[in-house]
Amino acid sequence: MDAIRSPSVGELSGRDQAKTRALAERLGSSAQRGIFAEAVEFGDVVLVAVLHSAVADVLSTAGAEDEALRRKVLTDCTNAVVSDRFVLDLPAGTSMPEQLAAQAVGAHVVKAFNTCHESVWRLASPAFDGRPLIVPLCGDDPDAVATVRSLVTDIGCEPAEGGRLERAALLEATTAFLIGLWFGGVDTQAMLPPHKYATGA
Template sequence: MRIGILGAGNMAGALGAKWVRAGHDVVIGARSAERAEVLAKRIGARAGTFAEAAGHGDAVLSAVGHGAAAEVVGPAAERLAGKALLDCSNPIVPGPGGLMLTTGGGPSAARALADAAPGAHVVKAFHLCAAEVWAGALADGLAVPLCGDDADALDVAGELVADVGSVPLPVGGLERAGYLEATAAIVIGMWFAGQDPRTMLPLAENAHG
């Protein structure tokens, strides 16, 4: 599969490296040509602009911060039409009581991305864990919740999840992405506090008592 990655940060490197190892043809796009070249050389991909990465991919990963996503994706919207566009952003910041959503009562980050590229098929994915988790063996067997409206895009996202050693877990349409983003605010905050979110939940076979 041809994969375009928008961004040259930690998430781009962690996921891109595993997709290259799985045999995919990856292009890294970034504002800084130097950063794109450095990352592409490190993981065995090719470097380009945001527009080139968007145009290259059968699937595209938006690996830029939530605040910059619409600015990056908007100009490339025509190149993204019909493609699976994976959103791994977390619209969260520290607040007085813990991490809080920057989206407030507005649309989710995934929905904002879909609005910026209305022809793309946005799937929320890979947002609950740090890049270091996806880069290593900790990703093996990890369930990755996915939200999206297009069945084919969800299938593509599921394949890319499997290629990093994880298990795709569809949990609904894109309208549910806001719930996933709110979940991230809670569980990431717990991890930062040294707490284990898994202690809140029984095993599936015991969930109903």
Template structure:
């Protein structure tokens, strides 16, 4: 599969590195050209501009901080119209850990409206280090990865991409549910900023304490 990675931050790196290792063909763009070029060298692929990368992929991953999303979408323009898009972003401000989108509206829906593509919300509930695990296993069970969207082909591609990381794909319905995933992410992010271990964010048992007592 040809994957256009739009963004060159830690999430783009975590997901892109695993997909490259799984044999997918990648191309990457970033707001900082040096970061994109460094990822391209790491993954063994090419870097390019946002529009070029959007046109390259059979599917695109958008992994951009919400503050830079409007400028990124403006650069992409019409290049993603009709294409599957995976959105892993969270429009969450980190002072009060609340959503910055309109009430009841998701960033995923805004991306779909802006691009004309077929957006699937996925990969937004875990910190980047979890996606670096090969595979992401907890208590000998695969990580459950919820995803949602309205387009069958885009959903199928996303299901394969989740499975390629070793996750357990769990469809939760149409794109309207992206708002709930983003709201859930606000809780997760608040816990991470509060010092919770990214690997056990919902686990009240401290992993280090368990290993000491064992």
């Protein structure tokens, strides 16, 4: 879990303190370490970046049910994917960010950054074949979506409005499908035609 107050300052927290310390050292003096509750208190934007099976426990530890995340922008990049079947490990008709919204009282949840392996976000400016990476966003609060949109552009990517949070389930299912294709060796960039052909040539 990461919390961001400004583009140059962030607080990191994790269940493995040794890994958290190593990451903070790699990021430099602008990164600080703390427990989950401290990270949530510190930041205006909180990024949930843990295994989907750990999300509920991590949020509880951070005080989600006690309104610790009220008015915070809670960004969900998790993927609840069953690794050997590439299907979603979620009840039908729901999504991870909707579960977060139900647990984190008063938080403004936005789904984003879930379509790529974490190594992609370490690139200085994710772009492929000269085109910046597009990052879909789903959320119900316009101000929260605008905040995450600015984070997307700050790292050199292009935000794409994905609609309300209810549409996040579609984004997650698409990602699960793509992950299965990637593991099968398929270059999924070749799956879709250019936009001008989207509604017919």
